[in-house]
Amino acid sequence: MTITKFTQVVFTACCAVLFTSLAVASVVNVENYGYPITDRFEATVIGTPTEFEANLPKRIPFKEKRITIFPDRVTPDVFFYDSELIYSVALQKHDAPLIFLIAGTGAAHNGSKNRNMAKAFYQAGFHVVSISSPTFNNFVTAASTTGVVGHAEKDAEDLYRVMEMIWAELKPDITATSFNLTGYSLGGFNAAFVSKLDEERKSFNFKNVLLINPPVSIYSSISLLDRMIQNIPGGVDNFDKFADDLIHGYTSVYKESTDAVGDDFLYKAYKAMGLKDEQLAALIGTSFRISSSSLVFTSDVMADYGYIKPKGLLLDRNSDLSVYKNVSVRLGFTDYYHEFFYPYYEADYPGQDRDDVIAAISLKSITDYLRSAKKITVMHNADDVILEPGQIDFFRDVFGDRATIYPHGGHCGNMNYRDNVVHMVAAFVDGGNQ
Amino acid sequence: MSQFLLRTSILVLAMSFVGCSSGPTPQPQVTDYPEPVFSAKRLLPPDNADITAVYDPWQGMNRRIYIFNYHFDQMVFLPVVRGYETVVPGVARTGVHNFFNNFEDVSTMLNSILQLSPNKFFQSSGRVVVNSTVGLFGLLDVASKMEIPRPEEDFGQTLGYWGVAQGPYLVIPFLGPSNLRDGLGKIPDAYVQSALKDEVLSDPVNLGATILYPIDTRANTAFYYYQNGSAFEYEMVRWLFSTKREVDVIQ
Numbered sequence: 001m002t003i004t005k006f007t008q009v010v011f012t013a014c015c016a017v018l019f020t021s022l023a024v025a026s027v028v029n030v031e032n033y034g035y036p037i038t039d040r041f042e043a044t045v046i047g048t049p050t051e052f053e054a055n056l057p058k059r060i061p062f063k064e065k066r067i068t069i070f071p072d073r074v075t076p077d078v079f080f081y082d083s084e085l086i087y088s089v090a091l092q093k094h095d096a097p098l099i100f101l102i103a104g105t106g107a108a109h110n111g112s113k114n115r116n117m118a119k120a121f122y123q124a125g126f127h128v129v130s131i132s133s134p135t136f137n138n139f140v141t142a143a144s145t146t147g148v149v150g151h152a153e154k155d156a157e158d159l160y161r162v163m164e165m166i167w168a169e170l171k172p173d174i175t176a177t178s179f180n181l182t183g184y185s186l187g188g189f190n191a192a193f194v195s196k197l198d199e200e201r202k203s204f205n206f207k208n209v210l211l212i213n214p215p216v217s218i219y220s221s222i223s224l225l226d227r228m229i230q231n232i233p234g235g236v237d238n239f240d241k242f243a244d245d246l247i248h249g250y251t252s253v254y255k256e257s258t259d260a261v262g263d264d265f266l267y268k269a270y271k272a273m274g275l276k277d278e279q280l281a282a283l284i285g286t287s288f289r290i291s292s293s294s295l296v297f298t299s300d301v302m303a304d305y306g307y308i309k310p311k312g313l314l315l316d317r318n319s320d321l322s323v324y325k326n327v328s329v330r331l332g333f334t335d336y337y338h339e340f341f342y343p344y345y346e347a348d349y350p351g352q353d354r355d356d357v358i359a360a361i362s363l364k365s366i367t368d369y370l371r372s373a374k375k376i377t378v379m380h381n382a383d384d385v386i387l388e389p390g391q392i393d394f395f396r397d398v399f400g401d402r403a404t405i406y407p408h409g410g411h412c413g414n415m416n417y418r419d420n421v422v423h424m425v426a427a428f429v430d431g432g433n434q
Numbered sequence: 435m436s437q438f439l440l441r442t443s444i445l446v447l448a449m450s451f452v453g454c455s456s457g458p459t460p461q462p463q464v465t466d467y468p469e470p471v472f473s474a475k476r477l478l479p480p481d482n483a484d485i486t487a488v489y490d491p492w493q494g495m496n497r498r499i500y501i502f503n504y505h506f507d508q509m510v511f512l513p514v515v516r517g518y519e520t521v522v523p524g525v526a527r528t529g530v531h532n533f534f535n536n537f538e539d540v541s542t543m544l545n546s547i548l549q550l551s552p553n554k555f556f557q558s559s560g561r562v563v564v565n566s567t568v569g570l571f572g573l574l575d576v577a578s579k580m581e582i583p584r585p586e587e588d589f590g591q592t593l594g595y596w597g598v599a600q601g602p603y604l605v606i607p608f609l610g611p612s613n614l615r616d617g618l619g620k621i622p623d624a625y626v627q628s629a630l631k632d633e634v635l636s637d638p639v640n641l642g643a644t645i646l647y648p649i650d651t652r653a654n655t656a657f658y659y660y661q662n663g664s665a666f667e668y669e670m671v672r673w674l675f676s677t678k679r680e681v682d683v684i685q
Contacts, residue, residue: 307472
């Protein structure tokens with residue numbers, strides 16, 4: 001155990017050193033890059049300290065809206081509250097370019113990262129439409145065709161349908177001078193596939209698309225995240241204990257304990273607990289596990305697959321879900337791909353084995369498109385914790401100078417840093433596709 | 435002595451509640467269905483003690499009240515709060531919030547005495563004195579500007595201090611998550627608040643305060659039902675609330 005842990009720490013340290021040196025070689029503004037946190041786990045958890053944040057408006061007219069995507073769908077009673085898709089908009093009073101934002105894994109349309117992006121783009125004069133990740137419960141229930149999410153093309157189709165329907169609602173009231181698209185983390189990955197789909201469907205003809213900290217391969221990234229759980233003192237069997245300790249620390253500092261289920265949990269738990277470095281990976285893993293467990297259960301109910309809930313058993317709004325919660329937090333997202341996702345879609349891929357199908361959920365499967373689509377730019381970090389060693393080179397290779405790789409920032413930690421916000425907006429205002 | 439009486443009466447009440455509660459909804463038997471890929475039997479260690487479990491013998495009733503509260507929130511509470519936030523400017527809303535906080539500080543003061551905590555007593559009474567005078571009847575929170583800490587102690591915590599356990603989890607109509615101890619604890623706190631307001635506020639102001647209090651409380655609670663991305667919201671909120679109250683008593 002100790003040896004494994006030691007190896008991990010050494011490995012992590014080596015990676016960090018390697019990443020940083022690689023980055024120094026190819027990033028233009030390395031020496032001037034002022035994002036203050038150089039540890040990749042710390043950056044991922046803490047994000048951007050206030051004094052380094054971009055100067056964004058405190059309030060924008062960010063309004064929540066609801067839309068029915070499948071009028072004929074009967075929502076399972078246990079999710080009676082999730083029959084409509086919830087999204088949010090911040091609209092200009094005049095003609096303006098429109099930008100769609102796609103949230104990251106398990107995150108909502110109004111999560112803190114999307115809210116900040118909405119502020120930046122609204123301030124820059126865009127109509128903003130913010131959409132939850134296809135892995136967010138509400139999306140799975142209200143807008144996913146199969147309920148079994150994490151499929152590159154099918155998620156893109158679901159997102160595209162949602163965007164078209166939202167635009168049909170907004171169209172009578174506003175004029176969009178162009179359509180644009182961005183997303184962070186899994187949302188960035190989704191954006192790439194949505195952009196490709198748009199080349200065929202042409203509903204939007206996106207002008208510019210920005211991918212922020214996307215994974216290359218979903219499976220390899222979730223494997224990394226799943227493995228972070230092993231940093232929990234005592235291993236996965238101590239998950240509940242670790243989570244309970246976190247909540248104890250958290251609630252001793254914050255007035256509203258219920259915030260802990262929201263997306264600022266990482267940061268607040270970190271602040272409250274004063275966690276040590278090796279615990280940070282455990283914290284990231286735990287947070288990911290809490291959202292993936294909820295997603296997996298939702299998918300299981302929607303598809304009635306019999307993954308953790310017995311097939312055919314109808315749960316209602318009064319059902320006790322404790323046992324499903326306890327089972328699902330013990331399962332990795334990788335288990336979902338092996339034991340649920342692949343068997344579910346197996347028939348669609350005759351002659352391909354499990355590993356091939358899962359490995360194909362990757363930006364590599366659309367390399368040719370990404371190479372040729374000049375409208376797509378990338379903002380990434382060389383030390384992103386969801387990338388395996390060397391994976392960052394995929395972006396350098398495929399996107400060339402359309403990829404900006406910052407030397408540090410972890411996974412999305414620098415998204416709110418002032419230079420990154422400027423970069424984000426510039427990618428659309430005076431970016432690639434004039 | 436009175437603590438003892440209270441403890442006893444709560445115990446008796448608790449037991450009578452248990453006797454007449456409806457219990458959880460009768461579930462379809464899981465054994466009637468094929469075993470899922472990952473069943474509890476396969477995955478959970480046999481000696482697994484569920485740390486997130488909370489004593490919830492009235493789950494059936496609690497879940498129904500939880501859902502009622504959600505509907506009430508959607509249809510009444512939130513629209514009223516939105517109207518309030520549209521009509522009343524931010525400065526005035528902050529004033530209203532400070533005003534109620536000042537009254538709650540009095541409750542903290544009394545509970546600090548009952549918890550034999552001179553620190554919290556001096557902090558809360560200091561706040562009341564400063565805010566009621568310099569702070570213009572509590573409309574301005576001068577005490578916080580002077581960096582006087584704001585402890586929050588209610589009668590539920592006082593009972594906890596004297597060793598009364600949380601008892602069964604309880605979702606209270608309109609108010610939300612609680613437990614038997616804290617739910618009953620709300621009664622003396624509410625009594626003190628209303629007696630105090632009757633004493634110091636003129637009738638029309640008191641009426642206004644009665645109407646505004648729940649609106650102000652909701653406006654300052656950043657919780658929205660079924661929007662946090664957890665499919666297990668009832669279980670999560672129950673666990674978080676109970677942990678929070680446990681920590682509140684220790685602090």
